[in-house]
Amino acid sequence: MDLGTSGYPTPAAEKIESYYDVPEGVDIRGRYDEEFAKILTIDALKFVADLQREFRNDIKNALECRREAKSRYNEGALPGFDPATKHIREQEWVCAPVPPSVADRKVEITGPVDRKMVINALNSGAKVFMSVTKALKVVAVFIISKADFEDALSPSWENLMRGQVNLKDAVAGTISFHDKVRNRVYKLNDQTAKLFVRARGWHLPEAHILIDGEPATGCLVDFGLYFYHNHSTFRRTQGDGFGPFFYLPKMEHSREAKIWNNVFEKAEKVAGIERGSIRATVLIETLPAVFQMDEILYELKEHSVGLNCGRWDYIFSYVKTFQAHPDRLLPDRVQVGMTQHFMKSYSDLLIRTCHRRGVHAMGGMAAQIPIKDDPVANEAALELVRKDKLREVNAGHDGTWAAHPGLIPACMEVFNNIGNTPNQIKTVKREDAANLTEQDLLQIPNGVRTMEGLRLNTRVGIQYVAAWLTGSGAVPLYNLMEDAATAEISRVQNWQWLKYGVELNGDGLGVKVDKELFDRVVEEEMARIEKEVGTEKFNKGMYKEACKIFTGQCTSPTLDDFFTLDAYNYIIVHHPEEPSKIQLMPYVYWQ
Numbered sequence: 001m002d003l004g005t006s007g008y009p010t011p012a013a014e015k016i017e018s019y020y021d022v023p024e025g026v027d028i029r030g031r032y033d034e035e036f037a038k039i040l041t042i043d044a045l046k047f048v049a050d051l052q053r054e055f056r057n058d059i060k061n062a063l064e065c066r067r068e069a070k071s072r073y074n075e076g077a078l079p080g081f082d083p084a085t086k087h088i089r090e091q092e093w094v095c096a097p098v099p100p101s102v103a104d105r106k107v108e109i110t111g112p113v114d115r116k117m118v119i120n121a122l123n124s125g126a127k128v129f130m131s132v133t134k135a136l137k138v139v140a141v142f143i144i145s146k147a148d149f150e151d152a153l154s155p156s157w158e159n160l161m162r163g164q165v166n167l168k169d170a171v172a173g174t175i176s177f178h179d180k181v182r183n184r185v186y187k188l189n190d191q192t193a194k195l196f197v198r199a200r201g202w203h204l205p206e207a208h209i210l211i212d213g214e215p216a217t218g219c220l221v222d223f224g225l226y227f228y229h230n231h232s233t234f235r236r237t238q239g240d241g242f243g244p245f246f247y248l249p250k251m252e253h254s255r256e257a258k259i260w261n262n263v264f265e266k267a268e269k270v271a272g273i274e275r276g277s278i279r280a281t282v283l284i285e286t287l288p289a290v291f292q293m294d295e296i297l298y299e300l301k302e303h304s305v306g307l308n309c310g311r312w313d314y315i316f317s318y319v320k321t322f323q324a325h326p327d328r329l330l331p332d333r334v335q336v337g338m339t340q341h342f343m344k345s346y347s348d349l350l351i352r353t354c355h356r357r358g359v360h361a362m363g364g365m366a367a368q369i370p371i372k373d374d375p376v377a378n379e380a381a382l383e384l385v386r387k388d389k390l391r392e393v394n395a396g397h398d399g400t401w402a403a404h405p406g407l408i409p410a411c412m413e414v415f416n417n418i419g420n421t422p423n424q425i426k427t428v429k430r431e432d433a434a435n436l437t438e439q440d441l442l443q444i445p446n447g448v449r450t451m452e453g454l455r456l457n458t459r460v461g462i463q464y465v466a467a468w469l470t471g472s473g474a475v476p477l478y479n480l481m482e483d484a485a486t487a488e489i490s491r492v493q494n495w496q497w498l499k500y501g502v503e504l505n506g507d508g509l510g511v512k513v514d515k516e517l518f519d520r521v522v523e524e525e526m527a528r529i530e531k532e533v534g535t536e537k538f539n540k541g542m543y544k545e546a547c548k549i550f551t552g553q554c555t556s557p558t559l560d561d562f563f564t565l566d567a568y569n570y571i572i573v574h575h576p577e578e579p580s581k582i583q584l585m586p587y588v589y590w591q
């Protein structure tokens with residue numbers, strides 16, 4: 001097959017038989033489906049292509065800046081506050097007022113854009129309202145539902161396009177789902193949660209949509225298609241004139257927020273709606289971004305509804321940023337909680353920054369999920385969630401994330417401690433956090449490393465990648481929620497320990513991690529996985545492929561920026577006549 005300069009098959013390289021009606025310069029290489037065609041209309045594609053053409057150079061530049069920053073950190077520099085933007089941090093300014101429809105965001109349920117889960121999530125507020133205690137019944141319940149094209153989704157063509165169909169039906173209020181096995185029909189309740197949509201990060205391409213011969217930027221596809229089809233209905237039925245609402249992930253610098261702001265302004269202009277209609281919460285989930293929180297809010301100040309502590313990616317980013325700093329190794333993953341000084345400092349500064357600028361400071365995701373077959377263990381898990389949420393609400397957070405509908409009552413109960421106001425923006429200023437320093441934000445976490453930590457990283461990482469390759473981006477493993485961000489921690493931590501031959505100092509064995517030990521651990525953990533899931537499922541699943549990808553990344557001489565970039569090659573399926581696996585190396589495109 002003839003490949004273009006980007007490494008991708010180009011329109012000129014072969015004859016394409018596309019059934020979609022596309023504007024000039026756009027090619028759809030994903031499977032045709034009548035439902036997808038209602039999303040991939042010529043006008044919607046033109047909107048996405050216009051965004052791509054207008055912003056592609058800015059995006060490439062922003063990713064190049066990330067690479068330059070990485071080189072600096074690899075040469076020994078530490079991330080820190082930027083002296084050039086001191087005036088933005090020091091001056092008094094506020095973001096546009098929070099839209100009344102999302103002033104109360106005490107509990108946000110998140111989940112992938114799967115049809116049944118979208119319905120369950122949108123209905124989860126009503127469920128809580130019915131199942132909570134009497135005392136809580138008098139309190140108005142507001143649930144936000146976050147539909148995820150990101151950490152919780154494996155970005156296959158099918159998942160992404162079905163997700164767009166599901167969201168369009170959800171916003172229209174017509175979504176339904178028939179579970180044939182259980183003969184159960186799912187429909188929306190009268191009262192539903194408000195919808196936020198999280199697009200992919202800037203780094204991920206969409207290889208099934210080529211624009212001028214290059215893959216589209218994944219997040220512009222997610223944003224563009226969703227906005228185009230839903231903005232009008234959303235503002236009328238959900239946002240009280242505002243919206244749609246978004247979450248923006250994995251940014252490292254305010255220049256990336258500026259691109260989003262420009263994207264929003266362009267979208268508003270094209271749609272003929274008021275500037276500031278679209279609102280977004282930015283996840284602060286990279287270490288460099290914690291030093292840019294004011295700057296990020298400043299860039300988005302007409303379009304912001306706050307910041308969120310994306311704690312799992314943040315831990316991943318700590319390891320990634322310090323990949324060349326053997327003096328900053330992390331202890332076992334389970335020991336890196338929110339009470340570690342660097343994590344607490346990050347959340348405290350986020351609250352102070354958001355409240356000073358008049359927007360929400362959202363908490364994060366506790367990893368625990370309900371444990372169905374063991375009431376005692378279930379209660380213990382719920383207690384951990386309550387404790388985590390209590391810490392958040394006491395610190396001043398305005399709301400939090402729940403991974404599962406079963407956790408909503410506990411989260412709601414704790415966050416109702418805020419009292420009779422929708423949030424704590426005006427009441428908890430956290431001025432004490434103004435004095436937090438770069439040293440506080442970078443402080444090396446306490447704890448030890450163990451053989452069990454290495455084993456767990458390996459076992460969980462391989463199983464997660466196996467699930468991701470077969471279309472599931474959020475999975476329950478050992479009673480915890482695992483998604484792309486938590487899997488990344490397992491991967492980079494193994495890489496770091498191998499790279500520096502660290503001593504496992506927590507179990508008295510004094511063993512050093514090297515390739516030989518790791519190979520043995522991988523072999524034993526694969527045997528354990530096979531035993532746990534059963535040989536049939538093991539052989540039918542993609543465990544061996546996942547093991548190859550995961551171990552390859554753990555042992556590679558240089559650390560891959562994201563496991564999803566390499567793994568994406570395995571889930572690209574071009575149509576009509578392409579083989580199912582095409583080695584496209586998406587990252588090459590961005591260089």
Ligand SMILES: CC(=O)SCCNC(=O)CCNC(=O)[C@H](O)C(C)(C)COP(=O)(O)OP(=O)(O)OC[C@H]1O[C@@H](n2cnc3c(N)ncnc32)[C@H](O)[C@@H]1OP(=O)(O)O
Nearest residue numbers: 110111117120121151152312365403404474475476481485
């Ligand atoms: C780091 C971060 O970015 S965190 C954010 C990204 N991560 C997520 O969004 C995780 C979301 N959560 C999930 O995907 C799931 O809860 C999992 C994978 C963790 C657990 O899934 P399961 O074990 O299948 O859940 P379980 O079987 O207990 O589900 C029970 C019911 O709750 C529903 N449910 C579970 N989680 C959710 C959710 N997040 N949203 C909506 N419905 C849900 C299920 O669909 C199921 O519905 P049904 O009874 O009508 O069939």
Ligand SMILES: O=CC(=O)O
Nearest residue numbers: 310311312313485
């Ligand atoms: O996206 C959330 C995170 O914790 O990562």
Ligand SMILES: [Mg+2]
Nearest residue numbers: 151310313485
């Ligand atoms: Mg994340």
